Structures are given as C-alpha cells and as structure tokens.
Amino acid sequence: MRLESYESVEHQEMVRKLLDGRFENTAFCLLSPDGKTQLSRSGRAPWMSFSRVGPRIGDEELTDATVKAMTRIANRYRPKGDSGNPVVQDFHSFRQALNVASGDQRLLLYVATPEASQVGIRETLSEVMGQPSIVGRFHVDFMGKEDQNWANVIQGFNAKSKRGLFIIQSGQFGQDGKLVKQLSVDASADKIASALLAANKQFSKTEARKVYSNHVAEGRRKGIYFEGNVEYGEDRDGDGKIDHRAGFDRRRGPRKSP
Amino acid sequence: MKKTFLTLSCLISLASAVFAQGPRPNDLGPSPQPVGDAGVAWYTTWDTALTEAKRTNRPIFFMAAAATCGGVSGVF
Numbered sequence: 001m002r003l004e005s006y007e008s009v010e011h012q013e014m015v016r017k018l019l020d021g022r023f024e025n026t027a028f029c030l031l032s033p034d035g036k037t038q039l040s041r042s043g044r045a046p047w048m049s050f051s052r053v054g055p056r057i058g059d060e061e062l063t064d065a066t067v068k069a070m071t072r073i074a075n076r077y078r079p080k081g082d083s084g085n086p087v088v089q090d091f092h093s094f095r096q097a098l099n100v101a102s103g104d105q106r107l108l109l110y111v112a113t114p115e116a117s118q119v120g121i122r123e124t125l126s127e128v129m130g131q132p133s134i135v136g137r138f139h140v141d142f143m144g145k146e147d148q149n150w151a152n153v154i155q156g157f158n159a160k161s162k163r164g165l166f167i168i169q170s171g172q173f174g175q176d177g178k179l180v181k182q183l184s185v186d187a188s189a190d191k192i193a194s195a196l197l198a199a200n201k202q203f204s205k206t207e208a209r210k211v212y213s214n215h216v217a218e219g220r221r222k223g224i225y226f227e228g229n230v231e232y233g234e235d236r237d238g239d240g241k242i243d244h245r246a247g248f249d250r251r252r253g254p255r256k257s258p
Numbered sequence: 259m260k261k262t263f264l265t266l267s268c269l270i271s272l273a274s275a276v277f278a279q280g281p282r283p284n285d286l287g288p289s290p291q292p293v294g295d296a297g298v299a300w301y302t303t304w305d306t307a308l309t310e311a312k313r314t315n316r317p318i319f320f321m322a323a324a325a326t327c328g329g330v331s332g333v334f
Contacts, residue, residue, distance in 0.1 A: 001307035002300045002321045014304070015322045031318040033311040035304075073317055080315045087310040091302050100302065102332035103325035105293050129299075136296035174325065174332035204294025212333055213284040219330030226331030 004096055006228035018042035021238035030073055039073050084130040088122050089140045094150040097141035099226060102174030104139065105210065107203055109196065110166040111142045112150065113185050118142050121165075127189040134193055137200055154179055165192065167199045169207075172215075173224045283327070 003011045005025055015027045019042060029042035029049055040049035047062055050069040091097035094110065101108040111121055122142075128134055143150065151157045154168060155178040167181040180199045183192060233242035291297060301307035311318045325334055 001304070001318055002298075002302060002323055003304065004302070005322045005324045006326065010304075011322060014320075018320070018322075025322075025324050027320070027322040029320050031311075031320050033315050033317055035308045035311065035318060039317055070319070077315050077317060081313045083314065086299075087301075087306050087313060089299070089301055090306050096302075099325045099331045103334040104297065104300075106297075136299040137294065139300075139302075170332070172332055173330070200294050204292065207293045209288035209293060210333060211288050212286055212327070215333045216284070216327045216330050219332070220328070224331060225329040226326050228326070228329070232326075232329060 004100070006230050006232060007092060007096055008229055012230055016235075016238075019044070019238075021240075023235040023238075023242070025234060030070060033077060040069075082130075085126045086130050086135075088125045088129055088142075091139075091141040093144060094141055094147040097139060098153070098168070098170045098177055099174035101139045101168070101177075102170035102172065105207055107138050107180065107196070107199055108168045108170055108177070109138055109140045109192075110150070110168050111140070111185075112166060113143060113163055115142070115144070117185070121185060124187075124189050124192070128192045128196070131193055134196060138196055153177065158182070167195060169199075169203060172210075173219055173222075173226075175224070175226065 003014065005011060005015060005023075005027075012023055016023050018027050018029050018038075024044045026044045027042060028044070028046045030039040031037065032039055043049055047066045050066050091100070097108055097110070109125075111118060111125070113121065125140065129138070129140065151162060153176040154166075155176070157179050161182065164185055165183040165187060166179060167183075168177045169180050170177045180203075181195050183195055187195075231242045233244070235242050237243065301310060307318060310316075323334060325331060327333055
C-alpha cells in the first residue's frame with residue numbers, strides 16, 4: 001500500500017510511528033496482514049528494513065537481497081482467498097486520485113455514483129481489476145461526499161450525464177484532466193475491461209515519461225502549487241514540528257488549487 | 259508473478275537510490291518502465307489495504323510517499 005504523506009494528520013502519524021517520532025517524506029516497512037505487527041525495521045528506503053549497508057545506484061545485489069528478504073517474510077504466511085477478486089482500490093478524494101494518477105502516469109477509472117449505490121459496482125470492478133491484463137495498470141477512485149464538483153476540472157465532460165464510470169487521463173500536474181471514455185454504471189465487467197485496455201493502449205502511445213527535474217522546474221515556472229492538507233516539510237529531529245531549514249522552498253506560499 | 263517480482267525489484271531499486279544516500283531525484287532520468295505497462299497495484303487508503311491483506315492473509319508492504327515536490331504536483 002502507498003499512502004500520501006501530506007494527505008492527512010492520520011497519515012503523518014503513521015509515518016511518525018514507524019520512524020520513531022520523526023516525519024520524513026517517505027517511509028517503508030512490512031506489516032502483518034492484520035496491520036498490527038511490524039515484520040521488518042522501518043526506514044525511509046526499502047533496503048533500510050533489511051540491511052545497514054547503503055545502496056549505490058545500480059546495486060542489484062542489494063535490491064535482490066531486499067526482495068529475497070521480503071519474499072522470506074511473505075512466505076511465512078499461507079495466502080488465502082481468491083486473487084482474482086481483490087478489494088478494489090479507492091482514494092480519500094478525487095483531487096488526490098487525479099494527482100496520484102498523474103504522478104504514476106496511469107489512467108484513472110472514476111466511479112461517479114452516490115455511495116449508497118456503489119456496492120454492486122465494487123463487485124463488478126473487483127472482477128475487472130483482478131484480471132492479469134488489468135492489474136497494476138490503472139487507478140480507481142469512488143466518488144465521496146466531498147467530490148461533488150469533480151467534473152469542474154475535467155475537459156470534455158458532458159454535464160448531462162454526471163453519473164457513471166469515467167476513464168480519465170490526468171493532466172501534467174494532476175490538477176485537471178480530460179475525459180477519455182464514459183460508461184454506464186451497469187456496464188458489464190467485460191465491457192469495462194475492454195474500454196480500459198483500449199484507452200490504455202492509446203494512452204501509452206501518446207504519453208511520454210516525465211523527467212522529475214524537468215517536471216518540477218516547469219511546475220515552478222508556471223506557478224503550480226498543490227495545497228497539502230498538512231504542512232509540507234520534514235521533522236527530522238522528531239520534535240513534533242516541521243523543520244524550517246534554510247533554503248527550503250517556502251517563499252512561494254500557497255496558490256489556488258482545485 | 260515474474261512480472262510482479264520484476265516490478266517490485268524495480269521499485270525497490272529506484273526507491274533505494276532516490277531516498278537514501280543515492281542520487282537525488284533531480285539526478286534521475288525518466289522511469290525505464292514504459293507508460294501503460296503494469297506496475298505495482300497500490301492500495302491508497304489504509305482501510306482498503308487492510309481489508310485486502312486480511313482477506314488474502316498477505317503481509318502489507320507499507321510505503322508513504324508524496325506525489326508532489328515543494329508543492330509542485332503530478333510527480334513521484
């Protein structure tokens with residue numbers, strides 16, 4: 001699982017718990033299936049859970065050792081349940097889903113129906129998202145109470161049909177997007193899977209991989225700012241407050257975001 | 259399964275390089291994974307991840323990260 005570090009106080013508390021009270025942008029560890037027991041050390045990089053030797057780029061030996069250690073731990077547990085019908089992914093907000101889809105450069109399947117009618121759709125989507133040709137290629141988000149204005153940032157949206165399943169391509173900075181395909185809420189699993197695969201095929205032809213430094217530089221030039229729900233920055237001394245280091249980019253201040 | 263293993267290896271290698279003692283994110287080029295290919299099937303809320311982990315009795319690979327850099331969104 002991957003949580004957004006700056007999405008909520010709750011997420012930050014999870015990170016602090018794993019990092020001995022510190023808060024850093026990233027944290028990794030393995031947990032038991034019930035989430036209660038830590039199965040590895042924690043750190044801001046995966047290898048820290050299994051080795052005290054720092055990595056060098058291209059250090060395949062360390063990567064292999066990390067994966068083997070994780071596999072050893074995983075093998076202590078006997079898997080159960082049907083892997084073809086997983087719990088379907090969700091986000092806390094459409095705003096975050098759009099941002100993460102942009103960061104991962106994946107299409108987003110957005111389920112825009114009232115929460116009360118989402119049970120049946122979750123069952124259908126479980127069948128879809130567990131398919132080998134689909135798994136790991138898309139993000140999925142279900143509309144929540146705070147997402148009523150989601151369509152305002154989507155180009156090509158037909159206001160007459162605000163209810164349905166929407167395949168969305170997130171914009172470069174994850175604060176807007178465009179509608180790729182709309183399906184009805186009662187679309188079959190086969191139809192949804194076909195639409196996703198066709199959209200992904202086209203997406204892969206037109207989307208170029210981002211280069212981190214270029215992306216950030218361009219974002220700064222354009223004044224892009226994504227308002228976090230908590231203060232940006234790290235608390236490396238673990239005093240409970242975000243460190244205000246010299247040079248840390250706080251000059252720009254918050255800007256409007258959708 | 260093999261592809262999942264390779265994807266996880268790729269993620270760990272990249273994350274290790276980026277987040278500790280390796281090069282800074284600014285020094286990295288684009289991801290070698292083609293757009294549209296399968297990556298890690300992330301759960302992005304604690305509740306969904308925990309439910310799936312309990313259902314399948316599989317350990318949880320927990321990661322916290324930000325899809326922003328200094329407030330610039332749309333990037334890991």
